[in-house]
Structure formats: C-alpha cells, structure tokens
Amino acid sequence: MPETFDSPRSSGPRFDTVLIANRGEIAARIQKACRELGLKTVVVYSEADREAPYGKTADSALCIGPSSAAKSYLNRDALLLAARLTGAGAIHPGYGFLSENAAFADAVEKAGLTFIGPSAASIETMGDKIAAKRAMIAAGVPCVPGPDTALADDPAAAERVALEIGYPVIVKAAGGGGGRGMRVVPDAGQLHEAVALTREEARKAFGSPSLYMEKFLGHPRHIEIQVLCDTHGNAVWLGHRDCSMQRRHQKVVEEAPAPGIPPDVIRPVGQACVEACRQIGYRGVGTFEFLYEDGAFYFIEMNTRLQVEHPVTEMTSGLDIVQAQIRAAQGDPLDLLQGDVKCDGHAFECRINAEDPDTFLPSAGVITDVALPEGPGIRVDTHIHAGYKVPPYYDSLIAKLIVHAPTRAEAMARMREALAGTRVEGISTNIPFLRALFEDSAFARGETDIHYLEQWLKQRSAP
Amino acid sequence: MSAIDFSDPSTIALLADALTAAGVSGLEISRPGGQLRIVVAAGEETRIDVSVTARPDSRGVSPVVVRAPMAGHFCPGHLSGSAVSDSLPRPVSGSEVLGFVRIGPVLLPLNAGRPAVLTKRLAEPDALVGFGDPLFEIEPQS
Structure with a gap:
C-alpha cells in the first residue's frame, strides 16, 4: 500500500464529549488533550478519588462507585451508565483497568459510543499471545x-x-x-x-x-515501537523506545530512542509493524514490544492502548500522541506520512511512585509538600499537589518526570538535575532510588538489559 | 451501625495499642460520620488524624446523611404528582420514599431506613448525582 493519506476529512464517528475511564496522571493527561482539541470531558471517579484535581477541571464529574477498582474503574456497567447520564459520545480508557478489555470495547461500541482505541477484534487477537504471534509472522514481524x-x-x-x-x-x-x-x-x-x-x-x-x-533469551533488551493508525488504512511508526530498566517486569525508566541500535536495523522492523497494523485493520495507537539481543529483534506482544511511557516518544517526535489517538477515533485521516516522522534528540522518563525507595512497599497518605522541576526540556505529568491524599487502592504511580535534550548524555544530565529538584513530602517515594540509578555508569553507557536493574538492586542491598 | 466515637481519646488509645501489639503500621476507618487514621511509625510518634463530620447536637442526636446508591438524576419526593411536603423538618417512617435516583426509565427509591426526622435536602431536583453523593440529612429517632 502506498504511504499516502486520504485528503478529505472523514465523516466518521464525531463526538464532542469524552468520558475518561481512568484516574491519576493519565486522567489529567487525557483531559488536557481533549481541552486542546476543543472537546468536553467527563471525569468519573471512585470515592477514594473524590478530591482528585482533574475532577474539578472537568466539564462533568461523577462518582461511579466505592474505592475498590472492581466496583468503580473496572465496573463496565457503571462506566456505560455514566456515559449515558452525561451525554458523552466517546470513552477513553487510558492504560490499565479496562483499556485492553475486548468485551468492554465491544460494549462501548454496542452502546452507540466510540471507544478511543482499537476494535474489540484487534484487542482480542493481540490479547491471545499465540494468535498475536501468528498475525505477526504473517506480516513479516520477527518473532522469538x-x-x-x-x-x-x-x-x-x-x-x-x-x-x-x-x-x-x-x-x-x-x-x-x-x-x-x-x-x-x-x-x-x-x-x-x-x-x-x-x-x-x-x-x-x-x-x-x-x-x-x-x-529463552538470556540477556535481551526491551525495545518498543510506537504505531499510530487511522481508520482509512494509513499507519506510521513514531520511533522506538528502550524500556529495559525493569523491576519485577514493571518499567521504571524509559527512553527514546533506544540507544545504540542502527537505523538500518530498526527501520525494517518498524515498517513490518506498520504492515501488520494494516493487515489486522488496526486503529489508534499501539505498541509493539520486542526483545532485542545480539542485533536481532523478537516480537513478544502488542499493547493495544496508550502506554505510560508515550511522553518520551512525544518529546522526540514532537507529536501529541493522545490528541492523535483521539483524532483517529473521530475518523480523521492521519495528517502525516512516514517521511514526516522525525526523531529529534533524546528523552528519558522516570516513573515516580509512592513507595519506599528500598523495600518498594506502597506508601499511601497525604502529600504535605511538593516541589516539581521546571525549565526547558523538562515536563512533569502528574495530578498530585500539596494536600493530595495518595489512596492505597491503586497503582502507586503519582508522577512522570520527563526530560528532553539534544543528546543522551545531556538528557541524563538534565534528568539528574530534574530529580535533584523534585521533592515530595509526607509519603515515601522512589526518588532517592531514581537519583542513584542515574549515577550508574553502565546505565550511562547504555549497556543495560532487562535483568540489569534486579542485579543492580541485589548488589546495593548486599552487606 | 455501631456508635464508635472517633474523637474519644480512649478509643484511639485502644486502637493504637492494638495496632502496635499486632505489628500493624496503620489503620484507616471512614464512615459517613467521620474518619480516623492512625499511623504507627517505628521510632517516631504515632500519628493520629481524626475528622468527625457528624457531631451530636445539643439533644444528643447525630444527623445521618442519605447518599446516592449509584449515579443518576436526583428526584426529590414522589413523581406521581401526589402532594409532597417541602416543609422541613418533618418526620418520616423508615419505609417512606424520600425521593429517587432516576437512571433512564428506572427509578431507584430512597428511604431513611428507620424512623427519622428529615431535616435537609442536599441536592437540587434533577441534579446529576454520583455514587455516594449526599442527598438528604435525617435525624434518626429512637
């Protein structure tokens, strides 16, 4: 298929109000994107999130259930009811919760609403790892x-x-x-x-x-390719990320681009991902996850949603991925070609979690004071403020600290500076751990695989 | 509902001792009438936050808030057109319908659950209300 995009504006499923079926920093991030697109927002929240700041800046806010996620953010009926009561035309699932639930996507569409994400069929295919692998092999994506x-x-x-x-x-x-x-x-x-x-x-x-x-690969890196697709068969890949810094399979630090991978090695993989999207009729944003070892890529899974780490790609590509995702859901054709996609400089993201920096046990409670860094090349995605109460019921992510600079070394230096200027009082956070990690020489050289962080932690805790 | 007085120092002391003995670092209790949070930190002073929103009045009666059981539109009184007294306070029986939460064609009745005096209506007619939003205030009668 030629890399062109349809010029006429689509008469796709237009909507003017988006219900944000999520919480925390991503709810605030989606609200910002909607506002910039001129869309109204409905924030739904559990009792534990009643005082969340993004609820106060939404056009409508509605409590949908008690603190338990099963009775609120994972309650399909409550979310659909909230959409109906508030007149929302679309539901953005964010990440986690129901974002990769094919039955929910199907229920949203059957209710006459737009699910801001791929079709239920795409989610289902990619949720079954065997079916996903079969689809990737058919599209020429390298697999394990x-x-x-x-x-x-x-x-x-x-x-x-x-x-x-x-x-x-x-x-x-x-x-x-x-x-x-x-x-x-x-x-x-x-x-x-x-x-x-x-x-x-x-x-x-x-x-x-x-x-x-x-x-089984012994020392792989975790590399991702971000894709963006419309409903007209147009698709592009927006570059790659390295998410090898993981603890217990949870990403801690992400960066874009992945260091040390030659463009002629990654380019055919990106093109194969785009081809796979076209073959399965994928729409919206998605991420292909790969293991990378000894110069070869191996597909592991596709995440059919917005990723926590999307900001690093936004920083290097200059694109607003959340806005692009919403426009694709509106039925708009992509307004860029693959040749328009650039990768400028280097970006890092640190996940700031409400947890003990040594034991990693969650730390809920009231934030008594906050200082967040500002300046060129520094971005903070968060919903917290002094007086905010971190509830114990959900993921411990409270902020994402993102930096961008012309080179990887400069971006690392900027992150060190940004972390030094970040302070969250009243609860424990992993900030001291992140500061120490950004002083590590192997990380600075870009030589770390997915097992590195666990080993680094073991060495630190050794007597 | 048992009538624990969160502001009672002896109750707090009892709970703090029990937590320390059990090796539990914290406890949080939230009730419509108040909230108690005790954090037992090793080597530091035990931190206690208490907020009580419903205090007994001079007659010793604690007001109770009737909350929305789910999201919908609030409809005070009967929809049948029968006369509804807007004059408050007024006595209500436990089964008397105080109003509804309307969800599309479904009307979810709200009642006091016990003989009480209806003292306040806390939401506007036809307002969109969420789970747990306050709708009425009542004073239970013994």
Missing part, C-alpha cells in the same frame, strides 16, 4: 523462535518442540502478560514439571490452560 501454535498436552510433543527450539526455552501462558504465567526451562529434565505448573497457573490466573513455548 518457537511454533505459533498452542503446546499440546502430550509430554512427548512438548519434548520435541523444546528440542527443535533448543534449550533454554520458556513456557508461557497464551493469555498471560506483565511477567505472569511464564517459566524458564534450562534443560529437558525440568520440562514436564514446568509445563504442568505453568498450565495450572494459566488455568487459574487467566482462565485458559493454553500454553506456548519459545526460545
């Missing part, structure tokens, strides 16, 4: 060695697959994700027990015992 079919119950068949791939292998739940439902198998002697345990875990945690097997 291993079959694109579910692992048979027959132990002998599992042995054959493992031998064909070559040990070590990893057994994963087809419905898993976020680091859950997977087991590394170093040799044949541990295969059967690993399969049995993972299958049982998958059955209990994800409702399906379906497993698949892949080659």
